Amino acid sequence: MRFNFLKGKNVVTNYEGAKAYELTPEMELYSAVVTAGLSDSFYESGDERLKRIQSLMVSNDPKFVAKLAVYARTSMHMRSVPLVLAVELAKYCSGTDLVSKTVKGVVQRADEIMELLAYYQLSNGRTGTKKLNKLSKQVQKGLSGAFNSFDEYQFAKYNRDGEVKLRDALFLVHPKAKDDEQQNIFNKIASKSLEVPYTWETELSALGQTNFADEKEKAAAFKVKWEELIESEKLGYMALLRNLRNIIQADVDYVYMQKVCSRLSNAHAVARSKQFPFRFLAAYREVKELKSDFVAMVLSALENAVMASAQNIKGFDEATKVVVACDVSGSMQKPVSARSKVLLYDIGLMLAMLMQSKSKRVISGMFGDKWKIINMPNKGVLTNVGEFYRREGEVGYSTNGHLVIDDLYLRKIVMDKIMIFTDCQLWNSSGGGGSLARSWKDYKKIAPQAKLYLFDLAGYGNTPLRIEDNDVFLIAGWSDKVFDVLEAIEDGASAIRKIKEMELV
Template sequence: MKFNLLSRTKNQTVNHEGAKAFVMTPEMELYAAVVTWSLNDSFYEKNEIRLERLRLLIAKCEPLFVGKLAVYARTKMYMRSVPLMLVTELAKLHSGDNLVARVTDGVIGRADEITELLACYELLNERKGTKRLNRLSKQLQKGLSSAFNRFDEYQFGKYNRDGAIKLRDALFLVHPNAKDDLQQLLFNKIVTGDLKTPYTWETELSALGQLNFDSDEAKAIAFRAKWEELIDSDKLGYMALLRNLRNIQEARVSYAHFEKVCARLADAEEVAKAKQFPFRYLAAYRELIHPTAPVQSLAKKLVALVQGGNKGYTGDLLDALEKAVQASAANIKGFDHETSVLVACDVSGSMQKPVSAKSKILLYDVGLMLAMLLHSHCKNVEVGMFGDSWKTITVPRNNILGNVQEFYRREGEVGYATNGHLVIKDILSRKVRMDKVMLFTDGQLWNSSSASGNDIQTLWLRYKADVSPAAKLYLFDLQGYGQAPLQILRNDVYLIAGWSDKVFEVLTALENGDSALDAINKIEL
């Protein structure tokens, strides 16, 4: 999809800092807002305000694009909440065909998302009391019915949680047709509450925690044996493994089991299947080198018994995490020895906002992580960070997580403004030819010195005219506020948005002459 550009006067606006910026097309703005939304207040925009902005944008876009964006966000960008919001809003605005049904089926990736979508529908349609879920969209109902047919007893049992809307409620609302007698028996179990309790790490450790032991030592031995059993069982999911590395350490599992954990963490196929945001690996890495939170409640009493767990094996885990993030970036292309690249990370105050209410990961951690993934695949690269000032920092290429920590340690050296124009001013004044300039930012760039002629748009035009006419500038938008500091699709300026390593597939598409939205439009419903 290509979009006509607005005239220069209509295209210009100001960002949240009052600096010159440029509006995006509704499709581009919706894309950027959706793939950077964590259902958490951002620095400049409350969650309710963003929700209303998304509603207005959805109404301006073609329904088919909105549907494809919802499925893209769920299946390619690994997002769970915002695709449900998109399909709920789409169901309000569109009817007359089966688009909503196809999109609904496409965004349901786990059994619990059936009830999550109904809860989202209830909330966004302001249904209360006896009218909570009456008049459910027929096409949404049809899509949910199709989703019901895709899950087995283990999947239903694993996510049969005691929420406001239960699987049993959803079954009665949706009335799915069983595809065979066995599935009808399964639906009957949902109704009667007789689903088999699944074998998961949560259920197994919870059951063990209810037992009485003769001594604390006996309890410690039991928990160690249970973790070793879980590791051997192949029932411990990759995400659960990633989030329980400290608990596994504290349980003092054998070195042979540690080797299994490390091998699985580093396995490229497992990494690809797990579909984890890159910053999840950073969170695990930090928890191992600087643990700041208590281990989960079931293991708290074991900490004293095991005297800190297998801390001697931490190096193996850190190596495995590094291999995992290297595997997540394995398909980044287009950066040979002849291609000069500049990678610039925004570490300003507005980037120091947690990505969600319970997360210790900040928005600028996401930017640093993506930047270091990219840096690891560039042969001819300079990398740095900007705030009040701009500084290049020399780090090794094959140490992604360690490099993020180095930037994290030194971010105060450049201050906390958003002077991204200094990145371009520097290479312009030094007359350094760069083929690609990559900015990882929330897009709210401004000039804290107020010097005229030093906005990034003006400097970029001068740089292309005087130093590197073929240079391209890529804005990696990490927050999706709706304005861009430069004119997108002009003068070799491109916008990519999102927190997943999948953003590099968009980068490849741009290299092949497509737009950032082409990947969305290629989604099949």
């Protein structure tokens, strides 16, 4: 996002007590939304993050909030937060069809109908037997449109026993079917007669309920089933990533593992999968610990998949000189969500190594108490992340990001792009007068064309620089869409402008 619209001083302090600068209301909400998993972060609990998003919403134009919700779902591939924005928007925006369009825009999967309703009853403090006996008309209208967006397979696939069930949602929303075929599907939902789809989950679940004579017979049955699922191509790309351990441990035959690796590394499949970059890292770590002669070929396939995803990175050419600097401070050692083993630190390393893979002239390193250059090859993204991870204790755990710029300035090294991957809680632990803002001002004297990119991986709502020129940018969020944002910056565009230009249908 181009960060040139801050006005006045806007000086605050960050969570470390260092000078920082507030974002505009739009940028602050955007940053909080696209970096939020509504789970605990280092400086805020999930409830505090949710409350901050709620308060930021009322400081913004409802149309912007609506478009941001749809953008977060369709462009950033987020799921929970867009549903939250849609529900919260309904509390203070009535009398128009803005909420219904938002609801329809953020519900991209059949199960999100039930998830939205579950959050609706939670957000509105509904208790008692009938928690959802009354629904906002605009939310109801949007969900009615959503009901007509899915076929029987999609409804059956996500017909689960959750807080809000599909049948209950149907009776609550009362959608009007778009045609006879859709009405027939609604009748099946009501009568609980949806045809159970053939999916890898249902197949494995049924097998798991079978009684076997012994463990040997059970292992043989699961091997056959995994081979059948691989051959049928019913495993989606994400399912394949998440089940690599199970497939390897099932000891499938070589020909099936070849099919798995071929699909993993297929550039078209990678592009269509829309996976967060760190998903590849999580799979890589799972597989690396296994004792199997398939491990090497699977790791190679994952490296190829990541390199294929890196092809989406634009805005670089061979002559571009790039610095990638990774924050390895204590606040970055925090999981991205409650169930994840992936840390904010991992995401920073992953994005940094993806950027490096596109650059021919690059300086890479990490900072904490000090800044240390660690030279790595352009290829082997996942291997490089592992090497950085192994060495993170070498620089300490403070957040002295200004040292990256100071080193370039003292050595008179002129670079085109300096990319810092951080939670933006930067400060000077030495107690001196150094700061990122001061260091950048000095560096611009020897590198007037240089640009600084701050990748905000946590979204706390402030940045260590007063951003009011065209040479400093903050990029919030960590999906593969950050690459599109980079391209937009090079073209002089703005993520905020993109959101505002969206059409809600």
